[in-house]
Amino acid sequence: MGVLANFVVNVLPYITLVVFVVGVVYRIAVWWSRPSPAPIPVFPGQRSVGDAVVRVLADVLLFRSLFRFSGNRILWLGSWLFHISFGLILLRHLRYFLGAEAVPGWVNALQGIGVAAAVVISVPLLYLLLRRIVHADIKWISTPADYFVLLLILSVVLSGLYAKFFAKPFVVDVKYVIRSLMAFQPVDLDKVYLSTSFLVHFFLVQVLFMYIPFSKVMHFGGVFFSPTRTHYFGGESHTKSQEEV
Numbered sequence: 514m515g516v517l518a519n520f521v522v523n524v525l526p527y528i529t530l531v532v533f534v535v536g537v538v539y540r541i542a543v544w545w546s547r548p549s550p551a552p553i554p555v556f557p558g559q560r561s562v563g564d565a566v567v568r569v570l571a572d573v574l575l576f577r578s579l580f581r582f583s584g585n586r587i588l589w590l591g592s593w594l595f596h597i598s599f600g601l602i603l604l605r606h607l608r609y610f611l612g613a614e615a616v617p618g619w620v621n622a623l624q625g626i627g628v629a630a631a632v633v634i635s636v637p638l639l640y641l642l643l644r645r646i647v648h649a650d651i652k653w654i655s656t657p658a659d660y661f662v663l664l665l666i667l668s669v670v671l672s673g674l675y676a677k678f679f680a681k682p683f684v685v686d687v688k689y690v691i692r693s694l695m696a697f698q699p700v701d702l703d704k705v706y707l708s709t710s711f712l713v714h715f716f717l718v719q720v721l722f723m724y725i726p727f728s729k730v731m732h733f734g735g736v737f738f739s740p741t742r743t744h745y746f747g748g749e750s751h752t753k754s755q756e757e758v
């Protein structure tokens with residue numbers, strides 16, 4: 514195999530890892546150290562640490578704020594389906610990373626739903642893309658970065674689906690590649706069968722991960738530092754619940 518394949522398999526993954534880890538840690542460190550002296554939860558506000566934790570978890574797991582305030586339930590469903598599917602796809606991929614002897618049972622149990630999620634995710638992805646193209650007001654506030662990240666994720670998904678259903682790479686060799694990389698052992702590409710579609714998929718995945726620290730995808734960390742969610746008014750000060758007003 515060529516120099517390019519060798520770069521994608523043996524060199525780029527380490528560059529990706531460094532860019533991703535340093536980038537994410539840096540972004541979180543900046544949020545962590547930014548002073549935020551005054552409590553600014555959104556009315557009616559959280560009243561205790563427990564309330565703030567519940568608020569953040571409800572936003573992270575159920576996209577509560579999108580459900581309550583946007584008035585657009587299709588957007589809520591599309592976003593939620595997209596994120597859940599993405600998570601399930603990542604969990605399915607753990608079979609390449611975990612288990613020297615055999616894939617752990619719980620990862621095995623998630624394989625079927627992981628494939629279903631891979632098919633399903635294309636729908637919300639296309640919806641999230643199309644709404645930026647079709648709705649004039651959303652198009653007006655969309656930047657090239659908004660389109661780029663959606664197209665990048667879509668290309669990762671489509672290359673993965675192509676690999677799974679058409680090119681069918683030898684997944685035992687894929688696991689061998691990943692486990693070798695984890696052990697810092699270079700892979701001899703003449704000894705493995707990796708289809709071109711896998712190499713394209715693997716390359717796009719790495720571009721995505723290197724891009725994440727510089728992109729809006731960092732909202733997966735930012736949500737935990739959002740003052741309107743994490744701040745709370747202690748005791749009876751500042752705010753009353755709607756029933757009390």
Ligand code: HEM
Pocket residue numbers: 599602603605606609627628631632669670671672673674675676677678681682684687691711714715718
């Ligand atoms: C180290 C990272 C990754 C590796 C080594 C990898 C490898 C693969 C391989 C070998 C397949 C084909 C599976 C088969 O033939 O049964 C596949 C499929 C797929 N990949 Fe990835 N992938 C990676 C990361 C990702 C990421 C981050 C996504 C995010 C969306 C993704 C999305 C998909 C999808 C949607 C499929 C098709 C369904 C499936 O077989 O799971 N992959 N991937």
